[in-house]
Amino acid sequence: MEITLEHVSKYFKDKARKGSPVKKAVDDVNLHLTPGVWGLLGANGSGKTTLMRMVCGIMKPTAGRICYDGVDISQLGDFYREVIGYLPQEFGFYPEFTVQQYLEYIAALKGIPDTQAKHKIDELLTRLSLEDVRKKKIIKLSGGMKRRVGIGQALLNDPELLVLDEPTSGLDPGERVRFRNLLSEFAQDRIVLISTHIVPDVEYIAARNAIMKNGTILQTGTTQELVSQIHGKVFQAIIPSQELGMWESEVQIINLRNEEDGSVCLRYLGRPSDIPNAAPQPPCLEDLYLYLFPKS
Amino acid sequence: MKRLYIEELKRVMRTKSILLFLAAALVLSVFMAYVPVTYERFTYEENGREITIKGREALAIKKELQSPNAGEITPEKIAAGLKSYQHNLEIYGDFYGDFPINVHNSEIFPWSAIVRRLQEIMADSENGLAPDYTEITEENALHFYERCPAHLDDLMNMEQKDNPAAREIAAEMYSKVKMPFYYYPGYNSNMAEYEGMYLFLLMFLCTMVTSPVFCCEYQTGADDILRSTKHGRKKLAFVKILCTMTISLITFALCMAIFTFVSNSLFGWECRRTSLQIIYSAVSLLNVDLGGLQNLVMWAGLVSLLSSISFVLFLSSACKNTTLSTGLTIAFCMAPSALYMMAGGDFTSYLRVLLPSGGLGGTNSFFYAVTSYFEFLKIGPATFWTPWLLLAVPALEIPVFLWLTVRTYCRRSM
Numbered sequence: 001m002e003i004t005l006e007h008v009s010k011y012f013k014d015k016a017r018k019g020s021p022v023k024k025a026v027d028d029v030n031l032h033l034t035p036g037v038w039g040l041l042g043a044n045g046s047g048k049t050t051l052m053r054m055v056c057g058i059m060k061p062t063a064g065r066i067c068y069d070g071v072d073i074s075q076l077g078d079f080y081r082e083v084i085g086y087l088p089q090e091f092g093f094y095p096e097f098t099v100q101q102y103l104e105y106i107a108a109l110k111g112i113p114d115t116q117a118k119h120k121i122d123e124l125l126t127r128l129s130l131e132d133v134r135k136k137k138i139i140k141l142s143g144g145m146k147r148r149v150g151i152g153q154a155l156l157n158d159p160e161l162l163v164l165d166e167p168t169s170g171l172d173p174g175e176r177v178r179f180r181n182l183l184s185e186f187a188q189d190r191i192v193l194i195s196t197h198i199v200p201d202v203e204y205i206a207a208r209n210a211i212m213k214n215g216t217i218l219q220t221g222t223t224q225e226l227v228s229q230i231h232g233k234v235f236q237a238i239i240p241s242q243e244l245g246m247w248e249s250e251v252q253i254i255n256l257r258n259e260e261d262g263s264v265c266l267r268y269l270g271r272p273s274d275i276p277n278a279a280p281q282p283p284c285l286e287d288l289y290l291y292l293f294p295k296s
Numbered sequence: 297m298k299r300l301y302i303e304e305l306k307r308v309m310r311t312k313s314i315l316l317f318l319a320a321a322l323v324l325s326v327f328m329a330y331v332p333v334t335y336e337r338f339t340y341e342e343n344g345r346e347i348t349i350k351g352r353e354a355l356a357i358k359k360e361l362q363s364p365n366a367g368e369i370t371p372e373k374i375a376a377g378l379k380s381y382q383h384n385l386e387i388y389g390d391f392y393g394d395f396p397i398n399v400h401n402s403e404i405f406p407w408s409a410i411v412r413r414l415q416e417i418m419a420d421s422e423n424g425l426a427p428d429y430t431e432i433t434e435e436n437a438l439h440f441y442e443r444c445p446a447h448l449d450d451l452m453n454m455e456q457k458d459n460p461a462a463r464e465i466a467a468e469m470y471s472k473v474k475m476p477f478y479y480y481p482g483y484n485s486n487m488a489e490y491e492g493m494y495l496f497l498l499m500f501l502c503t504m505v506t507s508p509v510f511c512c513e514y515q516t517g518a519d520d521i522l523r524s525t526k527h528g529r530k531k532l533a534f535v536k537i538l539c540t541m542t543i544s545l546i547t548f549a550l551c552m553a554i555f556t557f558v559s560n561s562l563f564g565w566e567c568r569r570t571s572l573q574i575i576y577s578a579v580s581l582l583n584v585d586l587g588g589l590q591n592l593v594m595w596a597g598l599v600s601l602l603s604s605i606s607f608v609l610f611l612s613s614a615c616k617n618t619t620l621s622t623g624l625t626i627a628f629c630m631a632p633s634a635l636y637m638m639a640g641g642d643f644t645s646y647l648r649v650l651l652p653s654g655g656l657g658g659t660n661s662f663f664y665a666v667t668s669y670f671e672f673l674k675i676g677p678a679t680f681w682t683p684w685l686l687l688a689v690p691a692l693e694i695p696v697f698l699w700l701t702v703r704t705y706c707r708r709s710m
Contacts, residue, residue: 081524081526096310106525109532
């Protein structure tokens with residue numbers, strides 16, 4: 001099973017833009033998605049959501065095509081929607097539904113037979129720790145619980161392609177760990193495409209990543225492959241706290257920590273000579289993210 | 297499809313706002329059916345004092361006074377009524393001023409519904425003015441039914457001078473009207489007007505329930521999830537339409553059954569056998585009694601309701617949010633009545649026929665078109681009686697709007 005994006009572009013009319021009334025949300029994207037977890041990284045407005053909506057068939061590309069096992073998804077219709085699960089960034093639900101009623105409703109929409117749906121709902125409620133709130137209205141749940149209901153609906157049909165837009169926002173650290181484990185288990189022989197701002201979530205579970213900027217895919221590869229390009233560019237240094245202001249304008253700070261003795265421990269992107277006594281550090285995906293999107 | 301339909305129906309029936317609207321429709325059905333009775337008044341004189349009785353008691357007395365003349369309106373009955381009118385006019389001069397109330401109640405009121413129609417058909421053929429009761433002869437009364445078609449011709453020659461097709465249609469329709477007429481006392485014209493008003497309110501409530509059907513999901517983002525499911529496109533659109541129609545139809549059937557039952561129980565079921573021609577105009581073109589009119593207004597209301605719902609479903613599928621959709625729905629519901637009141641003229645008449653809700657409301661309603669004037673509309677070389685257009689056009693619009701709804705919903709975001 002594979003999903004192939006061939007020269008996929010999506011343009012929107014943008015009346016606010018003088019001179020060029022067309023906004024290129026996604027521009028000539030080529031991507032080959034194979035089973036495993038894929039992380040889609042990019043700053044706000046980079047085109048991640050538009051790309052995901054096109055992959056789900058909710059939006060048609062202006063140009064190019066998206067294929068599922070070589071067949072254009074626009075020709076697959078119901079069949080394609082039967083194998084996908086999607087959680088959008090904004091999880092809209094009907095306020096009158098309880099958790100169970102909502103999942104039953106979505107199961108009917110997904111065409112899952114009644115008895116099978118009941119078993120699946122029970123199983124998911126257990127796995128997502130939602131058993132105690134199954135009779136509770138979704139509107140009364142915490143943000144994290146709502147998110148878990150959203151993940152539950154996406155998993156109902158055991159999708160071959162699972163697309164999750166910012167799935168971990170609102171989840172507490174414990175929930176995020178459980179969610180990552182759930183996905184890692186689920187991703188066997190399936191494609192899971194996740195976009196998130198919480199880079200460590202992707203770093204832990206994504207087999208491969210795609211980095212988007214201004215509607216285009218900048219890079220794809222495993223985390224190791226991607227971070228190798230900033231090898232030798234990440235450092236840690238300890239400086240007196242009064243020097244912090246000076247270094248802030250000189251280097252790109254990734255992280256800082258106040259030490260008990262009044263000094264500050266800095267992790268930064270730059271050259272070894274920038275701060276005296278700086279020690280090189282092994283780079284991670286978050287460093288790469290900040291390297292590629294310095295304004296983030 | 298069946299499971300999806302049941303799930304969607306269950307979902308809709310869990311929505312508080314919808315239940316609230318439906319409850320309002322039920323409460324209004326009783327209220328609107330009862331209100332016309334409160335307008336009933338009967339005044340009589342006792343010991344030099346005028347006493348006025350209201351409501352159901354007044355209605356009962358009036359029915360009792362007119363009951364001797366109930367049934368078939370024979371030419372002899374009309375002549376007897378005229379005789380009573382003329383006799384009392386001879387004694388007391390006219391019905392205004394010092395005419396004794398009790399005499400009016402016993403000698404004039406029992407005949408009023410019948411003699412008024414005689415005066416109507418004896419109107420001058422040139423200027424349409426009705427003669428004084430004293431100018432009408434017994435001979436005229438005895439030839440009442442022969443004079444009716446002639447009066448229609450006079451009216452059509454005055455009103456539709458340049459439209460021979462309209463004159464032909466009117467003559468053809470009137471030739472089918474059953475004579476002699478029948479009259480059963482108790483009917484109050486407010487009853488039919490309130491039926492029209494209630495139909496308008498029902499349409500308003502049902503369209504309010506309909507307006508968020510699609511756009512609510514665009515607004516909350518729920519739409520993206522639904523669209524990515526197997527049945528989230530055409531089938532879901534069909535199911536949503538089917539559920540909206542089911543709820544509207546059940547509401548309509550239930551509410552109109554209650555309205556009709558309460559209304560007819562208050563005024564008397566026998567009134568339904570009264571000829572339309574006795575109540576509104578002796579030359580009303582439609583061959584129906586009041587029961588038939590009540591049913592026809594109800595069917596016309598149903599067609600307009602379904603057409604309006606179809607249109608609002610289309611609006612909902614095209615609007616980005618519920619505020620816009622609700623605003624446009626309110627404007628759409630009010631437009632025919634407002635336009636008819638403010639503008640009038642041919643353009644408004646055509647617009648009324650085209651708008652799905654055109655047959656519901658105030659003076660623009662189907663009920664007024666049937667009872668008030670001889671309304672005809674020319675479409676190209678053909679002429680049509682407007683009430684038939686008010687039935688046919690919305691009925692034809694239903695599949696068009698539903699097709700547009702499914703198309704707009706399925707193509708959204710693409």
